[in-house]
Amino acid sequence: MRFASYEHQQQRRVGAVGEDGRLHPVPGERTLAELIAAGALSEAGATALDAHAGPHLSAVRLLPPLQPATVRDFVTFEEHVEGVRRSVDGATGVPDAWYDAPTFYFGNPYAVIGPYDEVPLPPGSNVLDFELEVAAVIGKEGRDLTPEQARDHIVGYTIFNDWSARDLQSREMRVGLGPCKGKDTATTLGPFLVTADELEPYRDADGFLRLALTAEINGEVVGKDLLSNMSWTFEEMTAYASRGAVVRPGDVLGSGTCGNGGCLAELWGVRGTQDPPPLGPGDTVTLTVEGLGTVSNTVTTGPPAVPLPAARRRPRERP
Known part of the structure; x- marks a missing residue:
């Protein structure tokens, strides 16, 4: 099933979401996150699909499928690491430590936006970038899971665009603490939550989901990859997170x-120049993932950065 907020x-x-693109409202006023937490998603979806259809997708404003409690963003594509390190850090190759475990950082759950919302330029940034990703959504609580156990803890998937101010990053x-x-400023989720069972036909012999990924800027394709080029499965990522x-x-x-143009910074690192240029007001980024749909966000002018002083060198007094 596919669900939309x-x-x-x-x-x-x-x-x-029905096959004809019409929405079947779930009875009651619970959010998608609440339905997932209650273990009631499948039952609620089946009940809704059996009832009268509501508005068509084209007649509504799609919101993020859910407001997550936490956002962990991993880095599982080797090709992306190679390109972005060259662009952001001026380094080459992949750090040996990257191969040890599926590293992640915690993102900002309050920065989640919908699949067609506008994205303001982050204050103080002139080098905005997109990042084409897929996200797994946890469906039930777990700790110290094995990858085999973790599969039952993933309720579904959605498109994930990790907007990045490369100059700030x-x-x-x-400083050594990761991105801040x-x-x-913004993380796109959407357009739907697609339940895990819907994507099982795409699973390959090694357990990876073989989904085609495409990134476009203003209608021009800048990146294409396969989700199955990840170096860890979502089950292994979930096990590590737990x-x-x-x-x-x-x-x-x-x-x-993803690699092969999943973001501009990777292309800049490979080409040695900012081609295509950083995103600016009026640019529209459209990301499509096979089986999950399409999100499309337009960049707008953001607020100016509120000025702050540099660190003050203080006397190291002691009580």
Whole structure:
């Protein structure tokens, strides 16, 4: 099944998406995250699809499928690491430590936007980039899971665009704590939550989901890849996320950016020049993932950065 969160006639609803593109509202006022947490998603979807259809997708404003409690963004595509390191850090190759485990950072759950919402330029940035990813959504709580156990904890998948201010990111990461304001303004989720069973036909012999990924800027294709080029499966990522910690319903785990043009920074690193140029107001980024749909966001002018002083060198007094 496919589920959407949407706004129609000043009301926010959750609906199952019919094959004709019409939304079947789920009874009650629970959010998608609440339905997942209650273990009631499948039942609610089946009930909705059996009932009268509501508005067509074209007549509503699609919202993020869910507001996640946490967002973990992994980096599982080797080709992306190679290109972006060259562009952002000026380094070559892939760090040996990358091969040890599916590394991730925690993103900002409050920055999640819908599949067709506008994206303001982050304050203080002139080098905005997109990142084409797929995210798994956790369906039930687990801790210290094996990859085999983790499969039952993934309720579905959605498209994930990790918008990145590369100039801010490059400067911040020299501190050694990872991205900060470089990743803080917007993360696109959508257009739907597609339940895990819907994607099983795409699973290859090694357990990877073989989905075609396409990135376009202003209608021009700039990147194409396969999701199965990930170096870890979503089940392995979930198991790692749960190691010594708890994953809970509604948690989002991003795949990390695909290769072969999954973001501009990778292309800049490969080509040695900012071609295509950084995103600016009026640019529209459209990402399509086989089996999941399409998201399309337009960049707008953002607010200016509120000025702050540089660090003050203070006397190291002691009590």
